[in-house]
Ligand code: HEC
């Protein structure tokens with residue numbers, strides 16, 4: 672009996688060690704991050720392109736109030752409902768009391784000040800491709816936004832998905848920092864790829880997911896079920912989106928399609944954010960979409 676028990680114990684201990692390694696949080700290199708000097712003006716572009724306000728502003732926020740990041744928006748998913756936290760500069764209720772390094776780690780590693788993993792409803796597994804310079808600029812900009820004392824609400828997620836430690840395993844499996852579009856790209860495509868694959872997190876909505884919520888990168892931007900279970904988010908690869916470059920740029924500027932329809936659903940806020948970017952950035956996004964492999 673004893674002879675049998677030892678190998679079993681060893682397997683359990685090794686298993687726990689591997690689980691511990693795989694699920695322990697990763698951190699940004701502090702020295703390289705602190706070498707950056709953030710610029711809030713440039714940070715505004717990073718903030719708009721990344722759509723932070725689309726999730727962290729209050730429900731139905733308008734042009735004026737979208738910079739008050741009170742939190743409270745609800746995101747239904749197959750795993751439960753996530754509720755966006757207060758991201759304002761309030762010291763008590765927001766992130767005003769956090770260090771720059773803590774904010775940076777949350778955005779690109781999905782790890783909080785208590786070393787807890789964040790749920791991937793916060794798209795850090797996409798922001799992980801953000802440059803350190805952009806990250807520092809973004810943090811400087813967040814510091815300048817108004818405070819709001821709205822209290823955070825707990826997520827409505829049940830066992831086993833509410834165990835934050837397990838998210839380390841999710842990150843290990845799905846948080847890739849490789850680019851999807853590879854090869855020798857023009858400067859415009861490199862910028863477009865950065866805006867789509869990193870900041871704009873277009874794939875978080877437009878790419879289908881597996882049962883564990885990981886993006887199916889082989890079907891990149893090929894259209895997906897809406898996470899709430901209602902409706903679909905369109906395929907935006909050339910197989911389905913038969914628009915010219917100018918049509919895509921127009922859509923990202925005004926929301927008008929070539930058929931004189933207007934953008935609906937979550938895309939309304941994405942378009943508002945894209946409209947705040949430069950014309951050349953919208954052109955870069957359009958060029959990237961046109962260069963995508965078709966997903967049928
Ligand atoms: C798709 C919606 C979405 C977008 C876009 C988004 N977030 Fe979040 N964010 C969330 C959710 C949901 C959480 C809560 C995660 C958790 O508790 O595990 C969160 C958590 C955070 C936290 C941790 C706050 C705390 O109190 O612990 C920070 C910091 C943060 N987000 C910053 C940002 C920044 C900066 C951006 C833009 C670059 C951004 N988020 C974009 C949904 C989003």
Ligand code: HEC
Nearest residue numbers: 867871872873876904905907933934935936937938941956
């Ligand atoms: C929060 C989810 C979400 C994100 C993020 C998102 N989209 Fe969308 N997108 C949608 C939805 C939903 C629609 C359908 C809109 C409608 O019904 O009018 C859509 C529609 C579109 C369309 C029009 C497709 C058509 O056939 O009418 C384009 C083009 C598009 N998105 C591009 C992008 C790009 C580029 C990005 C990243 C910068 C992006 N989207 C990010 C949800 C999203």
